[in-house]
Amino acid sequence: MTTELLARARELLRTAPVVDGHNDLPWAMRAQVGYDLDAVDLTTDQRSRLHTDFGRLREGGVGAQFWSVYVRSDYAGDQAVSATLEQIDFVRTLTERYPDHLRLALTAEDMETARREGRIASLMGAEGGHSINSSMATLRVLHELGVRYLTLTHNDNVPWADSATDKPEHGGLTEFGEEVVREMNRLGMLVDLSHVSADTMRDALRVTEAPVIFSHSSARGVCDHPRNIPDDVLAQLAANGGVAMVTFVPKFILPAAIEWTVDADQNMRAHGFHPLETTPEAMAVQHAFEAAHPRPVATVATVADHLDHMRQLAGIDHLGIGGDFDGTAFTPAGLDDVAGYPHLIAELLGRGWSETDLAKLTWHNAVRVLRHAEAVARDLRAVRRPSIATL
Numbered sequence: 269m270t271t272e273l274l275a276r277a278r279e280l281l282r283t284a285p286v287v288d289g290h291n292d293l294p295w296a297m298r299a300q301v302g303y304d305l306d307a308v309d310l311t312t313d314q315r316s317r318l319h320t321d322f323g324r325l326r327e328g329g330v331g332a333q334f335w336s337v338y339v340r341s342d343y344a345g346d347q348a349v350s351a352t353l354e355q356i357d358f359v360r361t362l363t364e365r366y367p368d369h370l371r372l373a374l375t376a377e378d379m380e381t382a383r384r385e386g387r388i389a390s391l392m393g394a395e396g397g398h399s400i401n402s403s404m405a406t407l408r409v410l411h412e413l414g415v416r417y418l419t420l421t422h423n424d425n426v427p428w429a430d431s432a433t434d435k436p437e438h439g440g441l442t443e444f445g446e447e448v449v450r451e452m453n454r455l456g457m458l459v460d461l462s463h464v465s466a467d468t469m470r471d472a473l474r475v476t477e478a479p480v481i482f483s484h485s486s487a488r489g490v491c492d493h494p495r496n497i498p499d500d501v502l503a504q505l506a507a508n509g510g511v512a513m514v515t516f517v518p519k520f521i522l523p524a525a526i527e528w529t530v531d532a533d534q535n536m537r538a539h540g541f542h543p544l545e546t547t548p549e550a551m552a553v554q555h556a557f558e559a560a561h562p563r564p565v566a567t568v569a570t571v572a573d574h575l576d577h578m579r580q581l582a583g584i585d586h587l588g589i590g591g592d593f594d595g596t597a598f599t600p601a602g603l604d605d606v607a608g609y610p611h612l613i614a615e616l617l618g619r620g621w622s623e624t625d626l627a628k629l630t631w632h633n634a635v636r637v638l639r640h641a642e643a644v645a646r647d648l649r650a651v652r653r654p655s656i657a658t659l
Contacts, residue, residue, distance in 0.1 A: 269568075269614050276623075277613035278329065284627035285331025285383065286609045287634035289483035289513035289590030290393065290462070292336050293320045294355045294362075296594040299547050303358045305365055315605060317548055319593035322369045324607040325388060331631060332379050332389035334483065335359045336595065337415060340542070341396055341422040341431075349406055352399040356392060356413050363390040374414055376639035383631075393460060393483055396422030397429055397448070404451055404655045416638065417458035417481060420445070420468060427659055430465040432494040440467035444659050446475045451655040453478045456645030458638065461485075462495070462515075462590070469501045478644040479509035479637045484590030486514050486521050486574040489581075495520050502581040511637045512582055513590030514574050516566075516603050521574055524564035532557050532597075546597055554597045566600035568608075572615045575629070584625045588634045 296318055301307040308314060314321040325333070337355035339348050363370045371382040373389035382389035392415045400406040400418070407418070420441075421431035428445035430436045441449070449472050452459050459476055461469045462485040472480060488496035497512055505512060515521070519529035533543035535557045541550045578587055593599070593606050602611045613626055621629075 273614040277610040281329025284631040287332040292595030319605040327607040328609040338395035341424040393417040395419045397426040417460040419460040440471035447657040454648040478641045482512040484515035505582040505586040513588035518566040522566040568602040
């Protein structure tokens with residue numbers, strides 16, 4: 269990667285900044301400091317404890333961020349709903365506290381307004397159907413509070429949809445799960461198919477009347493991990509109009525990292541930590557394990573290999589970026605934190621991607637898919653009443 273390519277990448281990001289589909293800063297702030305924004309000043313460099321702060325978001329050319337209002341999938345029932353509401357409350361508080369940096373975005377036009385103002389559009393996505401506790405009314409309330417996508421599952425099945433990383437129970441979506449998708453279409457909430465099983469992906473694509481997204485998933489044809497998107501599903505995205513947002517998590521993009529991560533997760537559990545925990549104490553355990561068992565290291569080129577493959581199957585109009593920063597213990601070399609996006613753009617420039625195509629990857633595709641979902645919702649609300657379906 270040359271200095272010239274990196275300079276071109278930074279210049280491109282000034283006009284077509286990154287829309288990142290998934291950042292777990294809200295959960296990291298919950299786990300580390302109980303949401304206390306006085307304890308962590310995000311206007312200063314926080315690289316000792318976080319992947320994200322405002323200086324590095326600016327350096328990385330981020331123009332819109334979907335903050336994940338994730339709660340762990342072992343949270344259930346009303347506990348999951350309450351924790352999701354606390355996550356939403358944090359994002360809204362964060363956005364209000366830093367108006368020079370963030371602008372709350374509920375629509376595609378809000379995203380464009382934030383870009384014109386030189387602020388970062390602040391959006392929300394709920395990660396896992398457990399957050400609605402199988403309640404259509406709860407789904408509608410999350411949308412009213414600003415949540416603009418729902419990932420149908422996290423790492424475990426929900427009563428109406430199978431996860432990619434759990435034992436199949438439903439063969440994809442149940443009838444109620446299909447109704448959840450239809451109600452999301454009516455609301456204008458994007459159906460996020462990251463984390464779900466391949467059968468759930470296919471069922472959702474069959475049922476949905478609006479474009480779907482994969483907020484943070486890569487290509488199974490490059491790295492055979494169940495969290496990734498199979499080739500046949502990628503090939504359906506053009507007809508659907510959706511967007512697959514490549515993720516940077518090493519175990520999803522580098523085959524050699526899969527087995528290493530299984531061992532690292534076991535080590536975390538043996539030390540009393542959830543494998544996804546990224547507090548300083550948990551990371552000390554991770555780094556000690558890494559020192560004793562050097563991990564396979566993904567690179568910027570690894571991510572670009574996924575994008576090349578995804579482009580071949582889905583087309584340039586159906587790609588985006590969802591790094592999963594602050595939701596993963598390890599990152600690829602060169603994509604260490606939210607400042608790293610220019611390195612990926614420079615790598616793709618070096619592979620012959622045009623600036624027009626890269627602007628679609630970074631900004632235009634994600635804005636278009638939300639705008640399209642909004643248009644579908646306007647039409648559906650004119651003819652369809654709110655769903656009162658129950659399990």
